Amino acid sequence: MTTPVRDLPLLLLGRGADPDSERGVDCPGDLPPASDPALVERARAAKAALGDRVFVLGHHYQRDEVIQFADVTGDSFKLAREAAARPQAPYVVFCGVHFMAESADILTADHQRVVLPDLAAGCSMADMATFDQVEECWEVLEDAGIADEVVPVTYMNSSADIKAFVGRRGGTVCTSSNAKRALEWAFSKGSKVLFLPDQHLGRNTAVLQMGMSLDDCVVYDPHRPEGGLSPRQLRDAKMLLWRGHCSVHGRFTKESVDEIRARVPDVNVLVHPECRHEVVVEADLVGSTEYIIKTIESAPSGSAWAVGTELNLVRRLANAHPDKNVMFLDRTVCFCSTMNRIDMPHLVWALESLARDEVVNPIEVDPETAHYARVALDQMLALP
Numbered sequence: 001m002t003t004p005v006r007d008l009p010l011l012l013l014g015r016g017a018d019p020d021s022e023r024g025v026d027c028p029g030d031l032p033p034a035s036d037p038a039l040v041e042r043a044r045a046a047k048a049a050l051g052d053r054v055f056v057l058g059h060h061y062q063r064d065e066v067i068q069f070a071d072v073t074g075d076s077f078k079l080a081r082e083a084a085a086r087p088q089a090p091y092v093v094f095c096g097v098h099f100m101a102e103s104a105d106i107l108t109a110d111h112q113r114v115v116l117p118d119l120a121a122g123c124s125m126a127d128m129a130t131f132d133q134v135e136e137c138w139e140v141l142e143d144a145g146i147a148d149e150v151v152p153v154t155y156m157n158s159s160a161d162i163k164a165f166v167g168r169r170g171g172t173v174c175t176s177s178n179a180k181r182a183l184e185w186a187f188s189k190g191s192k193v194l195f196l197p198d199q200h201l202g203r204n205t206a207v208l209q210m211g212m213s214l215d216d217c218v219v220y221d222p223h224r225p226e227g228g229l230s231p232r233q234l235r236d237a238k239m240l241l242w243r244g245h246c247s248v249h250g251r252f253t254k255e256s257v258d259e260i261r262a263r264v265p266d267v268n269v270l271v272h273p274e275c276r277h278e279v280v281v282e283a284d285l286v287g288s289t290e291y292i293i294k295t296i297e298s299a300p301s302g303s304a305w306a307v308g309t310e311l312n313l314v315r316r317l318a319n320a321h322p323d324k325n326v327m328f329l330d331r332t333v334c335f336c337s338t339m340n341r342i343d344m345p346h347l348v349w350a351l352e353s354l355a356r357d358e359v360v361n362p363i364e365v366d367p368e369t370a371h372y373a374r375v376a377l378d379q380m381l382a383l384p
């Protein structure tokens with residue numbers, strides 16, 4: 001039996017392996033064609049008709065034609081907080097990916113509806129840690145006799161289910177800006193950390209910012225029995241890194257850095273901590289998306305920058321700073337394909353539907369999951 005073509009994106013890019021969890025991926029009704037020359041005008045008109053009833057959030061990695069309609073731009077956590085600070089807007093349109101819209105739903109008031117214009121805008125990293133896999137991992141830790149010593153920490157880029165798992169077990173969420181503080185807090189509560197789902201952020205923070213060695217870190221592979229680790233390896237490690245990564249940042253290589261340094265001798269290499277360890281150690285500066293933006297903004301005229309993060313953002317930075325030489329670190333790495341699913345047809349469809357008070361593609365986290373995910377998010381806000 002062949003797999004129906006329309007199911008493929010759901011399995012590959014959606015929230016999990018269950019196509020039913022992504023009902024609504026097909027936009028019913030009148031999704032405008034991408035070739036419609038009136039898309040910008042239609043989006044403008046629908047947004048004007050909605051007025052204060054809608055608040056549009058745009059992630060930094062979003063494409064230009066969409067982000068021009070954002071009321072605020074930022075990283076995922078900043079956007080979720082901005083939405084929560086606008087309770088007067090009953091509709092929140094999240095131009096980002098699924099886990100971000102979930103966080104916005106968790107942090108906004110009950111009467112606010114969060115809409116993701118295309119439900120197939122998932123995140124490959126978040127999808128690398130499912131609830132069942134993480135539960136199974138915890139059983140492995142229990143069997144090894146170490147679960148009581150382990151504090152779970154999850155990156156913001158994870159599903160609400162995983163944030164709730166962490167909240168139930170006394171852990172915290174972290175962002176790429178506060179990962180060090182989150183780990184310091186976690187190590188004040190236990191002797192080991194289970195870091196989900198991005199192995200690179202976990203390793204880079206532990207080794208480069210907290211003085212651990214690479215030998216202190218092991219990688220738990222959810223696709224292998226017992227994570228591919230012996231009880232001894234689990235007991236000896238301090239950082240238990242989940243085998244997950246970002247499909248964009250994970251593609252930069254040490255060779256990309258060597259190549260750009262050979263081509264542009266005075267270049268500054270600036271990368272995101274979701275990049276591999278061997279890339280981060282070669283870079284001049286490492287930091288979150290917000291840090292990258294601020295660094296380029298404050299850089300002197302004439303300076304040269306090779307930036308290792310998502311291409312839409314790097315292009316926007318290059319256009320905004322023509323007096324600086326802002327380049328993409330690797331010419332073969334491309335956009336975040338799932339983020340790019342939010343395009344003008346989907347945005348127009350979402351806004352025009354809301355203007356008729358028809359809520360399409362709502363993101364709703366069930367109350368119990370939302371409660372425990374919020375526990376983990378609140379713990380992050382309370383980090384010393």
Ligand code: SF4
Binds near residue numbers: 125339
């Ligand atoms: S850039 Fe990476 S982490 Fe961010 S949404 Fe895309 S796949 Fe996920």
